[in-house]
Amino acid sequence: MNITIGQYYPASSIIHRLDVRVKIILLIINIIFIFCSFSIYSILLMTAMILFIMVISKVPIKQYLRSMKAIIIIFIFTAVINIFYGAGETLWSFGFIKITYDGVLNAIFIALRLLDLIFISSVLTYSTTPANITDGLERVLSFLKIFKVNTQELSMMMSIAIRFIPTIMEETHKIIDAQKSRGADFESGNILNRIKGIIPIIIPLFMSSIKRATDLSVAMECRCYNSYTKKSKMKILRIKLCDIIAILFVVTICIGVIFCNIMF
Amino acid sequence: MSNLLEVKNLSYIYGKNTPYEKIALQDINFTLEEGKILGIVGHSGCGKSTLSKLLNGLLKATNGDIILEGINIWEKPKNIKSIRFKVGLVFQYPEHQLFADTVKKDIEFGVMNMGVEKNQIDIRVRKVCDILNIPLSILDKSPFSLSGGEQKKVALAGVMCMQPKILILDEPTSSLDPLSRNNLLNQVMAYKEEFNASVIFISHNMQELSLICDNILVIKEGKQLAIDTPQNLFFDDKLLNESGLKAPEIIYIAKELKKLGYRIKDDILTVDDMCKNILELLGGDNK
Amino acid sequence: MSFIEVKNVTYQYQDSSTKALDNISLNINQGEFVSILGHNGCGKSTLSRLLNGLLIAEQGEVIINGINTADEESIYEVRSNLGLILQNPDNQLVTTVVEEDVAFGCENLCLKPDEIRKRVDNALKAVGMYDYRMFDTYRLSGGQKQKIAIAGILAMKPKCIVLDEPTAMLDISAREEIIKIIKSLNQKEKITIILITHYMEEAIESKRVIVMNKGKIVLDNSPDIIFSQVELLKSYGLDVPQSIELIYNLRKRGYKIDYTLSAQGCINNIVSLLQGNDI
Structure with a gap:
């Protein structure tokens, strides 16, 4: 993809x-x-x-x-x-x-x-x-640090979000396939049915995102991440x-x- | 015994007519009889998962036919949903699809989509919990409060509840410990016996395939290398080399002993088989 | 003083009625290659998180290289000495580009840019992924992602790496590659390796196997001694290699045949047995 x-x-x-x-x-x-x-x-x-x-x-x-x-x-x-x-x-x-x-x-x-x-x-x-x-x-x-804005944290959040977009998209496709295999229908039905039909996709996606976030925070802690001390950078x-x-x-x-x- | 499923010259190309075109499967041919278990083996990316999605109508083949109970599954494209109730597909890590408030509601999801009556649904749920050893006490719990292994069983129950004639399991034993793995294999056999269903078992663990499959289909880079009984496959050195697959350890031992000149049978599959064979050579127990 | 000292540790999760770990004690020396075997839920993952201070035991203490993991001030020193690799390869990669992900740990340790560059390159070469350094992390296979995760920890130059079922989500060839890398890190770089697994073919590769069951350590010995206790292992929900099971069955029938860990060893022993009986 x-x-x-x-x-x-x-x-x-x-x-x-x-x-x-x-x-x-x-x-x-x-x-x-x-x-x-x-x-x-x-x-x-x-x-x-x-x-x-x-x-x-x-x-x-x-x-x-x-x-x-x-x-x-x-x-x-x-x-x-x-x-x-x-x-x-x-x-x-x-x-x-x-x-x-x-x-x-x-x-x-x-x-x-x-x-x-x-x-x-x-x-x-x-x-x-x-x-x-x-x-x-x-x-x-x-420079926004003067206003007590943690730019390192903001940047980390943005970069993680971007990193996980393709992963989460792939996960969504897998969940849709799995629910379709149990007879879920996302194409037909009135508006109300279609909205209800989103639940079997949103809930699993939500739960897996929480698990992902938990695992990722463990992995980051293992590599000594903390948002307060200034990190160095490999790229100059x-x-x-x-x-x-x-x-x-x-x-x-x-x-x-x-x-x-x-x-x- | 008639052929429940016939797959003829099946091919699938991803991204046809785009720069990302890729041949996922080419000319796959096999039949599956009622009550039999077919194993599908091959390295990652060989097309096993694509094949499973073609079989239950999630994907439409670019070439070839899939004939289920004598009828092409795409004969009435609008009815393709009904095929998914006959060909139940359980994906790898099925616990990722759980969503309902209670375990019971999640297991019922598929069967409710089929339009089965309420009282029948309850009977089916109990039956499937019995087969999979799911205690009835957890039916009212949230699926998210269960352990990983229990969640896997609930997800599997959701598909088994639809009582599909063909149950396709895509790497069902991934990340299961040995005890859970053996239990699952037994439960799959129990399902097959109970409903006289056929099972397609996708795995890259030759040992577990050797334990339950009647036939094994070997795929390499989208092409069909062979389809045969486990015994014939494991003793075909040329095929094993070509496919890059390794026969279970016990088969290797059997083959080496045979090479050394000992009378080893041609149909050794399990440790018990090998033990019996050696005992015969030794003339029985040593008491 | 051992590199890792676990002293009378008990741990119970908040929402659980049973103890995840029940009064366990363990010593591991620098340079060892230890496997921890056990069925799912026996407490091995909990133990891995206690080792690097992600969890702190209510009773007992965990001392890594002389530092108590409960000491909040020194936690980063513990973690830079003891790295942890998790089961899901995807959920360990933080950034979009391979080399930046490997540099993540070093950047957190505030090392100089030149030093980071050197360590990243060496770590990638050690896991055989140097050619992939500019790739998108998303495009890698499961096995490749796990190698990058290992490289990310390696770049921090830990004295010990704990791997919690690192191959559970990988296929057979990827699994073998990871085990090969781990063995080489132990032999060449002298890094202490603690491999948590339920695959006995992986545990066999180590020098010391610890078996856990229901929160306790039940066996602690070399692989050949552990795997010969077939009945006991099965009662703990574990499996043994087919060669060992075969030898066990023959012994049950009254024949004298020694246990051995390799298939070739098994064949040799069977041949000796048959020859000894004039077959």
Whole structure:
């Protein structure tokens, strides 16, 4: 069974090689500037940069388009709404349906913002394994320790959850097969019956998850886990030349965006 | 004795027409008579579990036929559920499927799905508890308060209660200690005798298969290597080599003694058989 | 002073009316390979959890390498010296990537990154899984997962590894591989091994077999002496190898034939018996 959680796409691109902390911080900066692009030239500049990053990530465009599938309806809906409900000079009208210049402009803005958001987030998930993302998040968010947030624990919880998703999915299939073998029917019947039919799946799944959690906590204790003392890490993250280039590149574009905002 | 089950040219391919296509089973052929026990043996991943799911209609074969009591099981696809009441499949670690409030309700689950009358259900539950040595006192307890071994019995009872004509057991003795293992084998024989049912016993423990099976089907990497009586299989060195399986220790001893020239019978299966044989050579007890 | 000292330990679970362990005492020396045999429910799993301080006995004490397991301050020292492997391979793996899981224990011990890297690589090589270090843990087979679990403990450089029915959920070839690894760890690395099992073909591989029944230790000797007590073992719900059962049956019939642990030994002894009777 092939499950691509977080949709990691292995490739040997410069994006894949970047330090995960740099990727996360640059992602946050990009998101901020996507929403702070007030002129059409700013957003076009951001879009151009993001398209460039997508190309050098060596992940096929088809994959990126797949990530759009989930929001395609919202995308079209939002774009259409804005085309027909703008203010300003009319470009074309038919009865009470009016398409204005501003409307079209707004639609393009929103469309580009949405696309940029989806694509730049996908760049992170396609170029970084879920394990590395949680590791990076833990390191980046470690400043939250000042607010008494145990980032090590949070990161451990996230990483365990991700680790067990495929295991629990497999378990669910096994339980469904076992109950079907006793005549359980998950396909037919009215809504009430179908809801009742979930019980023979949920309860065993729940019980086995509790057992799993108990065993896992024993295994972790055996390996001296405790959430209070700081752990060391085998992987040392070092900022490399490509990371510095990436930071400079994004900062330059962001300055360009501010410039466009002011000038246009 | 007529053939209860006929399997003809059965094949199954996972993920057909996708990049993950894999041939799980190829050209499996065998028949199963009423009241007989068929063992299925092979290494992990050879396709044993896939075969069991094909037999009870959880999976549909990409090729070949499964004929149960003279009728193809997929003749009326809408009725495939009824096949599962005739071919009862018990998965490995069946205790993971327990869900009801009480042991009794869990055992009844399958039989209730069959639409059997209430008074008949109670009779069936008592019968199956008798066969599996489940004390009636635990019927009102929660299945989750039982030990691992008791839970396994309750799960097995849930399938046996449906009184399937063919009972398929997928590695039922995993993680059981020797005493529990022997008890289970006896209980399976008791079920077979009581209902004149057939049993398909999937395992990779040749010793336990040798104790109860009439025939053993050997599968390697999805292909059928052989189907024969335990005696014929264990004494076929070429087959054992090819399949990577090891005959029980007592068979190895019998074969080595035979090689050394002693008159050893060809149908040794158990320690008792071997002992009798040696005693014959020695001329009886040494009193 | 033995490496492991169990002194008059009694343990009863909260929701149980019977004692899981009833006044047991046991000494195990550094470098030994001990099997603990017993039917399900005899207390062997409870004993394994008492050894590394997951459970603390109400009566009696457990001393590992001079440290009392009840001493909360030193519990991590106990656990870094005595590792525990459980039955279910899946529920012991914490992370998604093999090498990161093996590094988990070392990271908890706050070792330096270079040291962790070295230990992880060596541990993976010792269990024969070095080529799989970048694999998803999910994609491994049961036997491979169990090897990774062992590597994870090995990386912590324990003096002793306790394995609680490590092969119960594995098939025969995986079982043999795990036993081979365990034997090699005992012989080459001189790690004390305590193997808890109900498979006698595994217990035979050890130098000392302890049999437990209903919370008590009933037998404690070398495998050849233990397995010759066929009736007693059967009364404890255990099995003996077929070769031993054969010899036992022949002896019951009045013949003088010695017990031996291997099939070949059995054949030799039968041949001697037959030759001795001019067959």
